[in-house]
Amino acid sequence: MNExxxxxxxxxxxxxxxxxxxxxxxxxxxxxxxTRSPIGHYRVPSYLRGQRATVLSVVRPRAIDNEEEGYGxxxxxxxxxxxxxxxxxxxxxxxxxxxxxxxxIDIFETWLAGE
Amino acid sequence: MAHSEHHHHSHSEISNTSAPSYFDVMEAxxxxxxxxxGLIKPGEIRRQIEVLDSRTPALGAKVVARAxxxxxxxxxxxxxxxxxxxxxxxxxxxxxxLVVLENTPRxxxxxxxxxxxxxxxxxxxxxxxxxxxxxxxxxxxxxxRAVLAEFGTHVPxxxxxxxxxxxxxxxxxxxPMRPESTEHLNEEQLxxxxxxxxxxxxxxxxxxxxxV
Numbered sequence: 001m002n003e004x005x006x007x008x009x010x011x012x013x014x015x016x017x018x019x020x021x022x023x024x025x026x027x028x029x030x031x032x033x034x035t036r037s038p039i040g041h042y043r044v045p046s047y048l049r050g051q052r053a054t055v056l057s058v059v060r061p062r063a064i065d066n067e068e069e070g071y072g073x074x075x076x077x078x079x080x081x082x083x084x085x086x087x088x089x090x091x092x093x094x095x096x097x098x099x100x101x102x103x104x105i106d107i108f109e110t111w112l113a114g115e
Numbered sequence: 116m117a118h119s120e121h122h123h124h125s126h127s128e129i130s131n132t133s134a135p136s137y138f139d140v141m142e143a144x145x146x147x148x149x150x151x152x153g154l155i156k157p158g159e160i161r162r163q164i165e166v167l168d169s170r171t172p173a174l175g176a177k178v179v180a181r182a183x184x185x186x187x188x189x190x191x192x193x194x195x196x197x198x199x200x201x202x203x204x205x206x207x208x209x210x211x212x213l214v215v216l217e218n219t220p221r222x223x224x225x226x227x228x229x230x231x232x233x234x235x236x237x238x239x240x241x242x243x244x245x246x247x248x249x250x251x252x253x254x255x256x257x258x259x260r261a262v263l264a265e266f267g268t269h270v271p272x273x274x275x276x277x278x279x280x281x282x283x284x285x286x287x288x289x290x291p292m293r294p295e296s297t298e299h300l301n302e303e304q305l306x307x308x309x310x311x312x313x314x315x316x317x318x319x320x321x322x323x324x325x326x327v
Contacts, residue, residue, distance in 0.1 A: 043282045045229045047256065059212070063284045081283050083214075088259075088276075097260045101276040106283040 023080045029055040030115035031084060033107060041070035044111050048103070051091060052115065053084035056104065065108050081106040166208055170240040172311035174205050175288060178238060179314065180306035182215075183293040193217060196288060200238055207237045210284060216277070217290045218316070223270045225263065225278045225316040226287045227255035233281035235288045239311060246315065256280055266317040289316035297323045 025031055035050040043066055059081035068077075088101040095101070135143070149155045178200055182189035192199035196213030207213070213235055216224035228234065229252045234242040245251050254262050259278050263270055270276055279287045291313040297305060300323065308321040 043230060045256075045280065045282065047229070059283070059285060063210075066283060081285070083285075085277075088278075092257060096258060097276060098272050098274075101259070101278075103256060103278050103280060105280045106285050108283065 020079060023058045023082075024109060025055045025058070025082055025112065025114065027055055027057055031055055031082070031112045032115055033084075034111050034113055036111075041067060043067055044107060045105075047091060048086065048105065048107075051086045053086045053107075056083040056085050059083055059106050065110060067108070067110075079109045081108050082112060084112075163208075167236065167241065170236055170238065172239050172309075172314065173306070174200075174203075174240075175235070175238040175311070175314045176306040176309035177203060178205070178288070179290055179309045179320075180302050182290055183297075183305055184302055189290075192290070205238055209237070211235075211237070212285045213238065213288060214279075214285050215288050215290050216279060216316070218292050218319075220274070220292070222275050222277060223263075223268075223316065224287075224289045225255060225259050225276065226281065226289060227252055227278060228281045229253070229256055230282050233286060235286040235314075237286075238288060239314060243311065263317060266312070268318050289314050291316075291320040294320050294322050 031053050033044060033048050033051050033053060037046075037049075062078035062080055064076075064078050083104060083106050085102045085104050087099070088095045088097060088103055089099055091103060146160065150157055178192065181203065182192050188199060188202070191202070192215050196215040197207050197211075199215075200213060201207065216226070218224055227246075232242055232247040234246065236242075251262065256278055259276050260270055263276075281287055291309065293305070294308060297308070300308075308323070310318065310321060312318045313320045
């Protein structure tokens with residue numbers, strides 16, 4: 001058996017994940033909430049758009065995008081929400097509290113970019 | 116009290132004399148249309164109202180008290196809030212998950228929904244009015260310590276405040292710290308110390324004598 005076919009064999013023993021099945025981000029990853037200003041039913045509060053955040057956890061199971069769902073669209077496609085943390089002091093320049101105070105929120109993958 | 120005494124007090128008849136509002140009319144129209152089109156049956160709406168009416172903070176209090184006395188349950192509750200509540204026969208009638216946020220001597224959690232009024236209804240029932248009003252929703256994320264202070268909760272500087280803004284499919288329930296000197300209380304007595312507001316995170320649980 002040559003080297004190539006051995007590789008093929010070991011590969012075939014591993015189940016292949018579907019596109020989108022593996023979360024794009026994991027705990028500790030740095031992400032940025034996108035800045036968009038769409039009109040309509042959007043679930044990312046404007047005070048957080050553009051913020052840098054740390055991923056706390058991947059929300060399971062995958063869920064449909066509730067922004068799409070709001071319009072009755074895309075009910076079959078599922079993606080990940082990520083629970084992220086943003087320091088209060090980076091959201092509010094005059095924040096009155098401890099520097100470790102933070103905001104936590106679940107954001108759908110279509111609103112996040114890697115840093 | 117003698118039955119006749121009831122009639123000494125004159126009070127106005129309980130009635131609704133004003134015209135239905137715009138939203139009353141819209142709700143009735145949508146309901147009638149949905150029924151007419153066969154999408155729902157009249158009994159389904161009544162049943163769902165019964166479901167919602169059956170959910171009160173007493174359910175959440177039961178969950179918290181169990182977590183205080185049973186470390187293994189507490190662990191399961193923190194890992195999967197919904198599954199742990201279901202162990203206590205608290206069903207989830209919707210697709211929401213439940214994340215339980217544990218208060219500790221180092222961390223104080225507060226729950227808000229800035230976009231609307233997401234709330235862990237399966238375990239707490241309907242939210243209080245202030246939870247749905249804009250002053251709380253705006254200020255809880257902007258100046259949480261000031262909001263907490265107005266509820267009488269003064270969080271020391273060395274305790275981290277974590278505000279969870281619920282906007283998606285996950286609902287949050289705060290697991291308040293077990294008050295001191297409650298070792299002698301049984302599960303039911305402990306549950307009586309757990310108020311609705313303590314599970315939103317605006318106040319701690321009551322003291323063992325029922326005070327704040």
